Amino acid sequence: MSKPTDELFKNVISHCKEYGFVFQSSEIYDGLSAVYDYGQNGSELKNNIKTYWWKSMVQMHDNIVGIDSAIFMHPTIWKASGHVDGFSDPMIDNKVTNKRYRADQLLEDKIAKYEADGEADKAAALQTAMDNALKAEDLPRLKELIIEQDIQDPLSKDKPDWTDVRQFNLMFSTQMGAIAGDADVVYLRPETAQGIFVNYLNVQKSGRMKIPFGIAQIGKAFRNEVIARQFIIRMREFEQMEMQYFVRPGTQREWFEKWKEARLKWHLALGTDAAKYRYHEHTKLAHYADAAYDIEFDFPFGFKEVEGIHSRTDFDLSQHEKFSRKKMQYFDPELDENGKPYGNYIPYVIETSIGLDRMFLLTMINAYEEEDLSTPERQDSRTVLRLHPCLAPVKAAIFPLTKKDGLPEKAREIMDKLKLDFNIQYEEKDAIGKRYRRQDAIGTPFCITVDHQTLEDNTVTIRHRDTMVQERVAADDLEKIIGGLVSWKNLL
């Protein structure tokens, strides 16, 4: 049954809470804004998404390796990368309500309104004025535009009294060591990529990597977002899955195109409707990039970035060479078209950077369905998560038909064999129909029922989540049946 999109989004959020996928962090203390915890099913789903990414990026490429660098890094790294001076958003407060907004976001919303009202000229003029102000870092001009455009506080009907626009650095800082002082300031990393850059020579040398090669990493990143909204889309603590691909200068465009295509393929392999994805080309490039595309997904609130593919040039490695005074050069022994070795150079970098939490939300939204099962005789429905079996938190649930006659013992005996390979859940409470519904709601592909016939011939019924079809199979075949459907071979 199709739902209006905002209702669908609300239902997915409450489903996440009700079934142990995502909880508001520190909920019993009224929560912490834009910070979330993953519950028992959410953490399994998240781990499976990570495994899918890691296998396809690291295991499937003999020239890509994975690392796990520390969250704390030398503070000069963030000077070199440009984050200390440039990783900020222009913010403005309404003194009447004490609410804080991103000045560029207020203007973007106004531009979108002009566009929606068919006033393309006004939209274009405001876009140009805003772009010029941002480029020139002309913060007073941004405020002027907000006032000229008569922009109201989105959360209040009262006339706003705007403060000046100020730059707000998004990095969290803290102190390292016992004595607090400027020299001890360290940052919580705002991207995992820098941990890769500063280890690039360690990995290249210890792994005898030859260009082109990649380094991948999954880990937490932290940003003190000015406005955090839309559930786990914009969080202050989140997780990234990033890969830096080191290439010969001059070949970056070719590799950029390859990774752009490969990454969309990775998304589509999960069976998602291709119409739900699109590329968005960046026209305003980040300080380090010479080309950038986003892969966007059609969320219930519109298309939003899930992943970025960036051609980062040699910016980061050159900056680290300058700030650390350590050579970041790679020696390339291969011969060019004139028969001369390429020799020493700083590699160019193509980056693929996907937000794990956004991928998680996308997966939940895609999978969530309220299915009408009514017949002329009786009204019925179920909520089912049609997750790809490789991503499902629980691969099979095992139910004894009753709590007596040795059925629980037999069910546990079957489970003990299967749990070596799969995440299996045992349930004996409530009628079988209710147990099916609970497993449908968390996306379990198989439910296995142990009944009296099992004790006689060692067969069980297996019920398939999507079709709800049941069949009788030998208990000894379960490993093969489940293994066939949840094998990573189906995705890679």
Ligand code: GAP
């Ligand atoms: N290293 C490049 C980089 O960090 P980015 O576009 O800023 O690029 C990459 O971030 C991805 O991280 C985004 O596509 C998005 O999925 C995710 N992301 C960024 N900020 C986020 C936030 N505040 N909350 C959740 N995910 C975020």
